[in-house]
Every structure is written in structure tokens, then in C-alpha cells.
Amino acid sequence: MKRKHKITMLSFMVLGLASLDMQAQNGGDAATGDRIQNPSNFRRVHDRDAGIYMRADANNDRAAESFRFVIGNGDERDYNAEINRTGLDLRGIKHTQYARLRSVRGLEIIANYNRDINNNGLIENIRFRVGGNGGDLQTIATMAHNEGLKVKKQATFESSATFESSARFDSNLTMGGSSRIGIGVNDPQVRLHVNGAIRTNNGIYQSNGSVSLRPGISNSTRDVIEFKNSHNDNMATLQDGKLRLILRDGNGGEIESTGALKLKGGGNNDFVGFYNSNNQLVTRLQDGVVTTDQVRLNVTTFPDYVFAKDYKLMPLKEVAQYIKTNKHLPNMPTEAEVVAEGMNVGQINTVLVEKVEELTLHTINQEEKIEQLMKKIEALEAAINK
Numbered sequence: 001m002k003r004k005h006k007i008t009m010l011s012f013m014v015l016g017l018a019s020l021d022m023q024a025q026n027g028g029d030a031a032t033g034d035r036i037q038n039p040s041n042f043r044r045v046h047d048r049d050a051g052i053y054m055r056a057d058a059n060n061d062r063a064a065e066s067f068r069f070v071i072g073n074g075d076e077r078d079y080n081a082e083i084n085r086t087g088l089d090l091r092g093i094k095h096t097q098y099a100r101l102r103s104v105r106g107l108e109i110i111a112n113y114n115r116d117i118n119n120n121g122l123i124e125n126i127r128f129r130v131g132g133n134g135g136d137l138q139t140i141a142t143m144a145h146n147e148g149l150k151v152k153k154q155a156t157f158e159s160s161a162t163f164e165s166s167a168r169f170d171s172n173l174t175m176g177g178s179s180r181i182g183i184g185v186n187d188p189q190v191r192l193h194v195n196g197a198i199r200t201n202n203g204i205y206q207s208n209g210s211v212s213l214r215p216g217i218s219n220s221t222r223d224v225i226e227f228k229n230s231h232n233d234n235m236a237t238l239q240d241g242k243l244r245l246i247l248r249d250g251n252g253g254e255i256e257s258t259g260a261l262k263l264k265g266g267g268n269n270d271f272v273g274f275y276n277s278n279n280q281l282v283t284r285l286q287d288g289v290v291t292t293d294q295v296r297l298n299v300t301t302f303p304d305y306v307f308a309k310d311y312k313l314m315p316l317k318e319v320a321q322y323i324k325t326n327k328h329l330p331n332m333p334t335e336a337e338v339v340a341e342g343m344n345v346g347q348i349n350t351v352l353v354e355k356v357e358e359l360t361l362h363t364i365n366q367e368e369k370i371e372q373l374m375k376k377i378e379a380l381e382a383a384i385n386k
Contacts, residue, residue, distance in 0.1 A: 057085075111143075297346045303354035306361065313361050329355060 056065035066084035068076050082089040090099030101107055111124040125144035129137040140153045148165060154172040157179065175181065182188030184195030205211070216223030224239040236253070237244045245253020255261065263272050271286035283292040305311060314322070314330060322330055331351050333344075 111145075297349070299346050299350060301350065303350060303357050306354055306357040313358060316362060 054067065056067060057063055062085075064084070066082050068079040069081040070076065070078060071080050072078075080091055082091075090101065109126055111126050125142050125147070127139050127143075128141040129139050131137060138152075140151070142150045142152070144150075147168075149167060151169045151173075152171060154174060155169055156174045158176050160179075180188035180191055180193065182193045185193045213225055214223075215225050222239075224237055226234055227236040227238075229235050234246050236246060245255065247253055265271050265286075269286075271284055273281050273285075274283040276282050283290065285291075306313075319330070326334075328334055329351075331354065333347070
């Protein structure tokens with residue numbers, strides 16, 4: 001679409017000068033030193049379809065020709081603005097240290113307009129540069145078509161700032177003391193208000209004080225905290241003080257600790273309770289006392305081997321001698337071992353069953369000997385009574 005040329009205040013200044021004698025700088029449309037009387041290169045203001053054409057360095061010798069604008073009674077050396085090959089230089093008011101660009105309806109700065117961004121491998125951008133140490137210019141921010149706004153130094157927002165797209169800061173971003181950041185939210189209610197998910201790569205949430213996770217704003221919401229895996233499956237939920245663990249295959253949950261795992265009850269009745277699916281208390285642990293209906297131990301062996309034919313039953317005399325020497329039964333741990341390491345209930349019960357079975361065998365053997373002796377006694381008595 002064809003764009004109409006705009007006639008600016010600069011146009012009026014040039015057209016006003018067109019009716020006067022003008023001295024062209026070196027390389028102008030006229031030869032050096034020539035006077036220009038109503039040059040045909042300039043059109044009058046009533047011709048609204050034409051633009052204003054001014055040229056410096058027409059011979060393209062890369063000389064320092066430029067356009068200078070002076071406000072006040074100064075000469076070309078005391079200029080307020082200069083247009084040259086490097087661009088527009090604004091010097092502001094005399095003796096001030098800054099320059100201003102003012103516009104009634106906003107300021108538009110365009111780079112690489114109506115040209116392919118990849119033309120000749122060039123990537124034009126808009127750079128904001130200030131003088132650094134030693135007078136060197138340092139880039140503090142850049143704006144490019146394919147990269148957006150890049151802030152190279154610390155960015156400070158004393159008031160609100162709105163980003164319609166992504167924003168990247170290569171240095172610190174500092175907000176005012178009462179500032180609020182909203183992402184996907186027009187009116188943030190807290191310091192950081194996000195509408196959607198928050199994702200970190202190997203990130204850490206750190207707080208100088210306590211960390212509070214509050215899922216609901218009002219009591220009418222379902223205030224549950226969910227922990228999910230990469231497949232978006234629930235791994236655990238926490239709601240109203242109840243923690244529910246869910247394995248991926250649905251078979252219960254696990255609590256794992258690389259060190260000691262402590263379960264601590266609170267209050268006067270501080271016990272740890274285990275409940276079944278009907279919410280019935282089945283096991284109670286309080287002050288070191290376990291109260292439950294039954295205890296089932298996993299063992300790898302049981303003393304039925306005592307009744308095997310090849311089992312060597314220790315004679316009672318050897319048992320007596322062993323007890324006299326060691327002060328405990330064979331295969332039983334010593335008192336010192338039990339006190340130091342604690343009582344292995346599974347081991348003790350297995351050994352006790354072993355001793356009961358051995359005693360049973362000894363009792364059977366004694367019963368057989370008693371029966372033989374009784375038969376001999378009965379035979380002797382019968383012989384005497386004849």
C-alpha cells in the first residue's frame with residue numbers, strides 16, 4: 001500500500017528557507033560556494049503530494065557534511081541537533097547533560113522497516129547505550145525483531161510494567177518494595193500472582209522463614225495439595241492433615257528415608273496408631289508398648305530338624321556340663337549379647353522351640369527307659385513271690 005508523505009515542522013522550516021538565499025555545505029546539490037535562488041529541487045507547501053528533499057555530501061566522499069539545527073542566537077557550533085551519517089545527535093538545552101525526544105501522540109522508533117530480517121545476514125536492532133568508565137559506551141538494553149527486549153544491566157521498575165509477550169533480563173530485575181508481579185493476571189493480589197503452572201529446571205524454593213502452601217483462598221474450595229509425576233499421575237495428596245501416598249501401579253504407597261525415620265505423636269495422648277481400611281485402630285504404639293491383636297514374624301527356618309533321624313541330640317550329661325561351663329543353654333545368646341544388641345524375638349523363639357523339642361525327645365527316651373525298668377521290676381517281684 002502506498003504511504004503518503006507527512007509534512008512536519010521540519011518541512012515548514014525548509015520551505016521558509018527556500019525563499020531565501022541558502023549556502024550549501026560541501027557536497028550539496030550545488031557546487032561549493034554557489035548561491036541557491038528558489039532551487040527547482042524544492043517544492044512549495046501547497047503541493048501536498050510532494051515531499052521535502054535535502055541532500056548533504058552529494059559527491060559521497062564520506063566527508064563530515066551534516067544538517068545542524070540551532071535554537072537561539074548561537075552559530076553552527078552551538079547546535080541543538082545534528083543529522084549526519086551516524087544518525088541523529090540530540091544535545092538538548094545548552095549546558096544540560098541530557099537530551100529529550102518529545103511527541104504529543106507517542107514516539108515511534110523503527111529499525112529495519114519493510115525489509116527481510118535475514119537480508120544479507122543482517123539483524124538490525126535498537127540499542128540503548130550510555131557512557132561507561134573512561135567514556136566507553138556500554139549497551140544497557142537492546143530491542144530486536146526476533147529477540148524482543150533484552151536488558152543487559154539491572155532493571156528497576158518503580159511503578160507497574162506490562163509485558164504482552166516474553167521478557168528476558170540478563171541481569172537483575174528489581175521491583176519496588178510494594179510491587180506485585182502478575183503472570184496471566186491483570187490485577188495481581190500478592191507479590192507473585194500466576195495464572196497457570198510454575199515450572200523450574202532443577203530449581204530450589206528457598207525461604208528465610210517458614211514455607212506455607214495454601215491451596216484454597218476460601219473454605220468453599222477443595223483445599224488439597226497434589227504431588228504429581230511426569231505423567232501427571234497423582235503420587236500423593238495432602239488434605240486436612242491427611243497424607244495419602246499412591247504408587248503408580250496403585251498398590252499402596254511408600255515412605256523412604258536415607259537416615260532415621262521419626263514418627264512422633266503430639267499432645268497428652270501421644271501415640272502412633274495404625275488403622276485398617278475401615279478406620280479401626282488395629283495397632284497402637286505408646287511409650288514403647290505395642291498393643292495389637294497378633295504379631296507374625298518372618299523366619300527362614302523352624303526347629304523341625306530336631307526330629308530328623310540324623311539329628312544329634314546332645315546327651316543330658318553334656319548339656320549339664322555345657323551349662324556349668326557357659327552359664328546358658330546351647331545355641332542361646334549370652335546375657336551380654338542380648339543386653340548390648342537387644343533381644344531378637346524371632347531368634348529366641350526359634351531356639352526356645354528347639355529346646356522344647358529336644359526336651360521332648362529326652363522325655364520320650366526317659367519314658368522308654370522307665371517302662372523297661374518297670375518291666376524288669378515286675379518280673380523280679382513275680383519271681384520273688386513264687
